[in-house]
Amino acid sequence: MLNITLYLLQRVSAAMMVPFVLVHLVVMIIAVNGGLTATEILSRTQGSLVWMLFYGGFVIAVSIHAAIGVRVIAYEWFGLNGRWLSVFTWTVGALLLFTGLQAVHAVTATPL
Amino acid sequence: MPDTSELTVTIQRGDQHDQHMDTFTVPAFSNQTVLDVVSWIQQNEDPTLTYRFACRVGMCGSCAMMVNGVPRWTCRTHVKNALKGQYLEIAPLRNLPVIKDLVTDMDPFFDKWIDAEGHHHASLTRNDEFAAITPTNPKRMTANEGIECINCAVCYSACDTVKNNAEYLGPAALQRAWTLLNDDRDEQDETIIDAVSGSSGCHNCHSMGSCTVYCPNELDPMSAIAGLKRETTKRALRRRR
Amino acid sequence: MKKVSRSHPLWFAYCLHRASGLALVIFLPVHFWVLSLALNRQAQLDSLLRFTDHPLVKCAEFGLVFLLAVHCFGGLRLLALEWLPWSSQQKTFAAIAVAGAFLVSTLFLLQAL
Numbered sequence: 001m002l003n004i005t006l007y008l009l010q011r012v013s014a015a016m017m018v019p020f021v022l023v024h025l026v027v028m029i030i031a032v033n034g035g036l037t038a039t040e041i042l043s044r045t046q047g048s049l050v051w052m053l054f055y056g057g058f059v060i061a062v063s064i065h066a067a068i069g070v071r072v073i074a075y076e077w078f079g080l081n082g083r084w085l086s087v088f089t090w091t092v093g094a095l096l097l098f099t100g101l102q103a104v105h106a107v108t109a110t111p112l
Numbered sequence: 113m114p115d116t117s118e119l120t121v122t123i124q125r126g127d128q129h130d131q132h133m134d135t136f137t138v139p140a141f142s143n144q145t146v147l148d149v150v151s152w153i154q155q156n157e158d159p160t161l162t163y164r165f166a167c168r169v170g171m172c173g174s175c176a177m178m179v180n181g182v183p184r185w186t187c188r189t190h191v192k193n194a195l196k197g198q199y200l201e202i203a204p205l206r207n208l209p210v211i212k213d214l215v216t217d218m219d220p221f222f223d224k225w226i227d228a229e230g231h232h233h234a235s236l237t238r239n240d241e242f243a244a245i246t247p248t249n250p251k252r253m254t255a256n257e258g259i260e261c262i263n264c265a266v267c268y269s270a271c272d273t274v275k276n277n278a279e280y281l282g283p284a285a286l287q288r289a290w291t292l293l294n295d296d297r298d299e300q301d302e303t304i305i306d307a308v309s310g311s312s313g314c315h316n317c318h319s320m321g322s323c324t325v326y327c328p329n330e331l332d333p334m335s336a337i338a339g340l341k342r343e344t345t346k347r348a349l350r351r352r353r
Numbered sequence: 354m355k356k357v358s359r360s361h362p363l364w365f366a367y368c369l370h371r372a373s374g375l376a377l378v379i380f381l382p383v384h385f386w387v388l389s390l391a392l393n394r395q396a397q398l399d400s401l402l403r404f405t406d407h408p409l410v411k412c413a414e415f416g417l418v419f420l421l422a423v424h425c426f427g428g429l430r431l432l433a434l435e436w437l438p439w440s441s442q443q444k445t446f447a448a449i450a451v452a453g454a455f456l457v458s459t460l461f462l463l464q465a466l
Contacts (some may be wrong), residue, residue: 001277001279001311001312001316002311002315002316003310003311003315004307004309004313004345004347004348006315006346007341007345007346008345011345011432012426014432015432017425018425018428018429021425022423022425023460025418025421025422028418029459032379032414033408036402037399037402038390038395038398038399038402038404039395039399040177041391042395049207060380062343066377066381067217067373068380069374069375069378070378071367073371073375075276075277076273076276076277077371080316082369094372095382096381096382097377097387098465099389100381100385101380102389103384103385103386103388103389103391105389106388106389106390106391106392107388107390108393109392109407155403272364272367304376318371319363319367319368319431319434319435320363320364320368321361321363321364322363322364325361325363334363338434338435338436341435342435344437
């Protein structure tokens with residue numbers, strides 16, 4: 001039940017995420033050094049357009065990629081099909097997009 | 113110490129809706145194939161056992177069955193290579209409906225072959241020049257890698273994606289589509305591309321490779337399907353431009 | 354229940370890729386929610402971050418990093434398998450080598466910092 005369109009979306013979002021993932025891993029490793037606090041994270045990301053675009057793009061790509069991924073699992077392992085499969089896919093995608101963009105906003109919004 | 117002069121053989125019996133296992137004790141011989149074992153049981157122990165075979169020399173693929181969980185040609189499987197201790201478990205090919213005992217209904221397999229457009233599409237007549245293809249032509253060589261498929265359905269049985277996805281066309285059908293796509297004598301590339309780009313097509317393949325691992329003819333359906341993915345992607349991107 | 358013998362590398366790679374993806378997609382909403390606390394509930398975020406100093410949590414984090422790396426490099430392996438003219442065995446070894454190298458270097462970095 002993956003056709004050419006879903007396949008392309010899956011592969012393209014995956015390719016987009018390779019640099020995102022690598023940078024995120026490096027940032028994480030550096031940030032985690034010496035303990036992690038909210039202030040420390042925010043001092044880096046708050047008010048930053050670059051981080052907003054970076055993580056915003058990351059969230060969009062992961063929402064597409066993960067939604068299609070779980071679509072395949074829902075169909076192959078749980079037999080979900082037809083309209084409910086589409087509903088499930090869109091729900092997962094929307095959930096990830098919404099919570100993800102909320103998190104991006106939370107850490108990059110300019111302090112009032 | 114297991115008795116090496118005898119084998120304990122369990123065989124799946126029954127049909128699609130009602131299955132059970134029967135156990136037989138079979139004398140072991142030094143040069144014995146699994147097909148020999150099945151034939152011995154049918155001839156000496158239980159004449160109601162139903163199974164398929166034809167050439168018995170590894171050319172026709174009719175004798176394919178699950179042997180200790182592995183889809184194989186039973187005429188080319190030496191008992192000593194398949195035994196677990198002194199046990200053999202024989203079952204009909206996976207992923208196909210069971211007609212009786214070890215005989216499966218091959219119709220779904222062949223239907224998907226046709227659905228994948230795995231047949232020749234010609235439009236030249238006797239009055240046209242024939243397509244001149246040299247053996248060293250790269251597309252011809254790519255096609256040659258997949259043309260020795262004899263439709264035995266071992267790859268189809270080995271594939272977990274076929275098991276989990278009832279409409280998936282499967283490795284054999286898709287490999288044939290790939291060989292025809294590379295065959296310059298076949299005139300309908302777009303028809304084949306459309307057939308393998310749908311929701312039952314090549315993009316469902318997860319490249320787990322069981323098809324290539326288990327193909328008795330040492331073909332590589334997984335790479336053929338990768339080729340289809342490349343070709344469908346290139347054409348889809350070209351169309352968008 | 355019919356079982357197919359599946360003990361070959363590409364099948365394990367398929368399983369690992371699917372399992373890591375599933376684990377990540379379950380983890381992500383939690384991760385996003387924790388981060389969203391940064392906006393108005395920084396005290397709660399801080400207390401959660403202190404919680405992550407616990408060694409068991411550190412182990413779990415290492416597990417997540419590993420799953421992300423495995424999924425990412427497994428994905429690259431798939432892209433190579435589908436698009437590059439290498440043999441499948443070469444690609445699997447290449448992916449294992451890269452993932453292993455990545456793991457080792459990550460561990461090193463974590464130690465060094």
